[in-house]
Amino acid sequence: xxxxxxxxxxxxxxxxxxxxxxxxxxxxxxxxxxxxxxxxxxxxxxxxxxxxxxxxxxxxxxxxxxxxxxxxxxxxxxxxxxxxxxxxxxxxxxxxxxxxxxxxxxxxxxxxxxxxxxxxxxxxxxxxxxxxxxxxxxxxxxxxxxxxxxxxxxxxxxxxxxxxxxxxxxxxxxxxxxxxxxxxxxxxxxxxxxxxxxxxxxxxxxxxxxxxxxxxxxxxxxxxxxxxxxxxxxxxxxxxxxxxxxxxxxxxxxxxxxxxxxxxxxxxxxxxxxxxxxxxxxxxxxxxxxxxxxxxxxxxxxxxxxxxxxxxxxxxxxxxxxxxxxxxxxxxxxxxxxxxxxxxxxxxxxxxxxxxxxxxxxxxxxxxxxxxxxxxxxxxxxxxxxxxxxxxxxxxxxxxxxxxxxxxxxxxxxxxxxxxxxxxxxxxxxxxxxxxxxxxxxxxxxxxxxxxxxxxxxxxxxxxxxxxxxxxxxxxxxxxxxxxxxxxxxxxxxxxxxxxxxxxxx
Amino acid sequence: xxxxxxxxxxxxxxxxxxxxxxxxxxxxxxxxxxxxxxxxxxxxxxxxxxxxxxxxxxxxxxxxxxxxxxxxxxxxxxxxxxxxxxxxxxxxxxxxxxxxxxxxxxxxxxxxxxxxxxxxxxxxxxxxxxxxxxxxxxxxxxxxxxxxxxxxxxxxxxxxxxxxxxxx
Numbered sequence: 001x002x003x004x005x006x007x008x009x010x011x012x013x014x015x016x017x018x019x020x021x022x023x024x025x026x027x028x029x030x031x032x033x034x035x036x037x038x039x040x041x042x043x044x045x046x047x048x049x050x051x052x053x054x055x056x057x058x059x060x061x062x063x064x065x066x067x068x069x070x071x072x073x074x075x076x077x078x079x080x081x082x083x084x085x086x087x088x089x090x091x092x093x094x095x096x097x098x099x100x101x102x103x104x105x106x107x108x109x110x111x112x113x114x115x116x117x118x119x120x121x122x123x124x125x126x127x128x129x130x131x132x133x134x135x136x137x138x139x140x141x142x143x144x145x146x147x148x149x150x151x152x153x154x155x156x157x158x159x160x161x162x163x164x165x166x167x168x169x170x171x172x173x174x175x176x177x178x179x180x181x182x183x184x185x186x187x188x189x190x191x192x193x194x195x196x197x198x199x200x201x202x203x204x205x206x207x208x209x210x211x212x213x214x215x216x217x218x219x220x221x222x223x224x225x226x227x228x229x230x231x232x233x234x235x236x237x238x239x240x241x242x243x244x245x246x247x248x249x250x251x252x253x254x255x256x257x258x259x260x261x262x263x264x265x266x267x268x269x270x271x272x273x274x275x276x277x278x279x280x281x282x283x284x285x286x287x288x289x290x291x292x293x294x295x296x297x298x299x300x301x302x303x304x305x306x307x308x309x310x311x312x313x314x315x316x317x318x319x320x321x322x323x324x325x326x327x328x329x330x331x332x333x334x335x336x337x338x339x340x341x342x343x344x345x346x347x348x349x350x351x352x353x354x355x356x357x358x359x360x361x362x363x364x365x366x367x368x369x370x371x372x373x374x375x376x377x378x379x380x381x382x383x384x385x386x387x388x389x390x391x392x393x394x395x396x397x398x399x400x401x402x403x404x405x406x407x408x409x410x411x412x413x414x415x416x417x418x419x420x421x422x423x424x425x426x427x428x429x430x431x432x433x434x435x436x437x438x439x440x441x442x443x444x445x446x447x448x449x450x451x452x453x454x455x456x457x458x459x460x461x462x463x464x465x466x467x468x469x470x471x472x473x474x475x476x477x478x479x480x481x482x483x484x485x486x487x488x489x490x491x492x493x494x495x496x497x498x499x500x501x502x503x504x505x506x
Numbered sequence: 507x508x509x510x511x512x513x514x515x516x517x518x519x520x521x522x523x524x525x526x527x528x529x530x531x532x533x534x535x536x537x538x539x540x541x542x543x544x545x546x547x548x549x550x551x552x553x554x555x556x557x558x559x560x561x562x563x564x565x566x567x568x569x570x571x572x573x574x575x576x577x578x579x580x581x582x583x584x585x586x587x588x589x590x591x592x593x594x595x596x597x598x599x600x601x602x603x604x605x606x607x608x609x610x611x612x613x614x615x616x617x618x619x620x621x622x623x624x625x626x627x628x629x630x631x632x633x634x635x636x637x638x639x640x641x642x643x644x645x646x647x648x649x650x651x652x653x654x655x656x657x658x659x660x661x662x663x664x665x666x667x668x669x670x671x672x673x674x
Contacts, residue, residue: 171578
C-alpha cells in the first residue's frame with residue numbers, strides 16, 4: 001500500500017507531471033519523424049534521465065514510448081510516411097482518408113484510439129501482469145513459429161488487390177529477411193561480402209524506401225496532372241458520436257490484440273497493427289472500404305500499437321524479459337540505476353513498480369492532452385507547398401535512413417527500395433506484405449529451426465504443440481477466408497448473370 | 507483480384523474494359539512475372555550453395571531460403587499463368603514521367619554521394635532547394651532558397667546538434 005501511495009505521489013508531483021509532458025511531446029515529434037522510432041528516442045534520452053532517479057526516469061521513458069507509438073501515425077496520415085514501423089498499417093487508410101479531405105477526422109481517430117489502446121494496455125498490465133506473463137512464457141518455439149506464420153498469412157491474404165501479387169510480395173519480403181547472419185548456425189547468407197548486410201537488410205531503410213521515397217516519386221509525377229497533397233484543415237481532435245459508434249469495436253479488439261501480442265517477446269506493435277487491422281476488416285460490415293479510408297482501418301491498428309506498450313511491459317516487470325526492442329532499452333536504463341528487472345523488483349522497489357504500472361495509464365492520458373495541444377502545430381506540414389512536402393519526405397528519408405546505424409550504405413539501400421516501391425505502386429503490387437514478411441522473417445526462421453532442433457528434426461512438433469496447432473489453424477482460416485468470400489461473390493455474380501440471361505430469353 | 511474479368515473461352519464473365527489499358531497491363535504484368543520467376547530461381551540457386559546444418563535436427567541455414575524461393579517460384583508461376591490467361595491484374599495506364607522521377611531520384615543519389623565531401627546537412631540543403639525547381643509553382647527561386655536553408659537548418663540544428671546524429 002505504501003508503494004502505491006508513494007508512486008502516486010511521484011506521478012502527481014510537479015516533476016512527475018513535467019517529465020510525463022516532456023516525454024509525450026518528445027515522443028510525438030520523434031514518432032512522427034520517419035526513421036526515428038521509440039527505440040532511437042529512448043536510446044538518445046537515457047543519458048539525460050540518469051540524474052532524475054529511477055521513478056521519474058521510467059515515467060519519462062514510458063511517456064515517450066507511448067507517445068511515439070501515436071506520433072508515428074501523424075506522418076502516416078499526413079504524408080503516407082509511417083513515422084514508426086507500428087504505424088505502417090495506419091498509413092493505408094489514414095492517408096486515403098486524408099486525401100479525401102478528412103485529415104482531421106483521421107488524426108482524431110488515431111489519437112483517441114491510441115489513448116484507448118494505451119489505457120487498456122496499462123490496465124491489463126496493472127491487473128493481469130503475472131497470470132498473462134506466465135501464460136505467454138509457456139509458448140515454445142513451435143508456438144512462436146505459428147504466431148509468425150499467422151501474422152504473415154493474415155496480411156499476405158488480406159492486403160487488398162491481387163492475392164497472388166500479395167503472395168509474391170510476401171515471398172520477396174521473406175527472402176529479404178533471410179539475408180545476413182543465420183540466427184542458429186551463424187553462417188553469413190547472401191551478403192556478397194558486405195559487412196553492412198551481416199545484421200540483415202535494415203528494416204527501417206526498407207520501410208522508409210518502400211513507403212516514403214516511393215510516395216515522393218509518385219508525388220513529383222502527379223504534379224503534372226493532379227495534386228494528391230492533403231489540404232484539409234486540422235484543428236480539433238475530438239471524435240464525433242457517430243465515429244465513436246463506428247469505431248469502438250475496432251478500438252476494443254485492437255486493444256485486446258495489442259495487449260496480448262505485446263506480451264509475447266518479439267511481437268510488438270509492428271505486428272499487432274497488422275493483425276488488428278486484419279481482424280477488424282474481417283469483422284467489418286464494409287470490408288471493401290479498407291484501403292480506401294476506413295475509420296476502422298485507423299482505429300484498430302492505432303489502438304493495438306499503443307496497447308502493446310502495456311503488454312510489452314508485462315514480461316519485463318514480471319520476469320525481467322523485455323517484450324520488445326524498446327523495453328530492452330528500458331532494461332538498460334533500469335540497470336543504469338542499479339536495479340534488475342524481474343519479480344524481485346516488486347519487493348525491492350515497490351514504488352518504482354507501481355510508478356510504472358500507474359504511469360503507463362497516466363502517460364496515455366497525458367499523450368491525449370499533449371497530442372491535442374500539439375496537433376495544429378504538427379498539422380501545419382499540410383499547408384506547406386507541394387514541392388516542399390515531396391522534397392521534405394526525401395530529406396527526412398535520407399536523415400532517417402542514416403540515423404539507423406550512421407551508415408551511408410543504408411541511405412543508398414533506402415533509395416534503392418524507393419525505386420522498387422515506386423515500380424510496385426505503378427504495377428499495383430501491395431507493399432505491406434514485404435514489410436510484414438521482413439518483420440516476421442527472423443521470428444519465423446529462428447523458432448522454426450529451434451523447434452526442429454528440440455524435436456530432433458520431427459516436424460510433428462508443429463502439430464502436437466497446442467499453441468502451434470491453434471495458430472496454424474487460424475493461419476489457414478485467415479488464408480482461406482478471402483478465397484471463400486471471392487468464390488461466394490463469383491457464385492452470386494454467376495447467378496445474377498444466369499437470371500439476366502433467362503429473363504432476356506423469356 | 508483487382509479485376510476478375512476473364513478472356514477465357516466459355517467464360518460467362520465479360521472481358522475487362524479498356525482494351526488499350528488492359529494490353530498495357532498485360533505487358534507490365536508479364537515482365538513483372540518473369541522478373542519474379544528469375545529472382546526466385548536465382549535465390550533458390552544461391553540457397554542450394556549454403557552449407558547443411560551441424561546440430562542434430564537442424565535443417566541448416568539454406569533450408570528456409572530454399573523453401574521461401576520454392577514458394578516464390580510457385581506463386582510467380584501462378585501469377586504468370588493468370589497473366590497469360592488474360593486476367594487483368596492491374597497496372598499503370600499512364601506513362602512514367604521519366605525526367606521528373608529520374609531527376610528527383612538522381613538529385614538525392616548525388617546528395618548521398620557527395621555527403622562525405624561537403625557534409626550531409628549542406629548537401630541536403632542544396633539538394634532539396636534544387637529539387638523544388640522540378641515542381642511547378644510561383645516564385646520558384648525564392649521557394650528553392652527558403653526550402654534549402656530550412657532543410658539545412660533542420661539537418662544541422664535538429665539532427666546534427668540537438669539529436670547529436672554524427673552527420674558526415
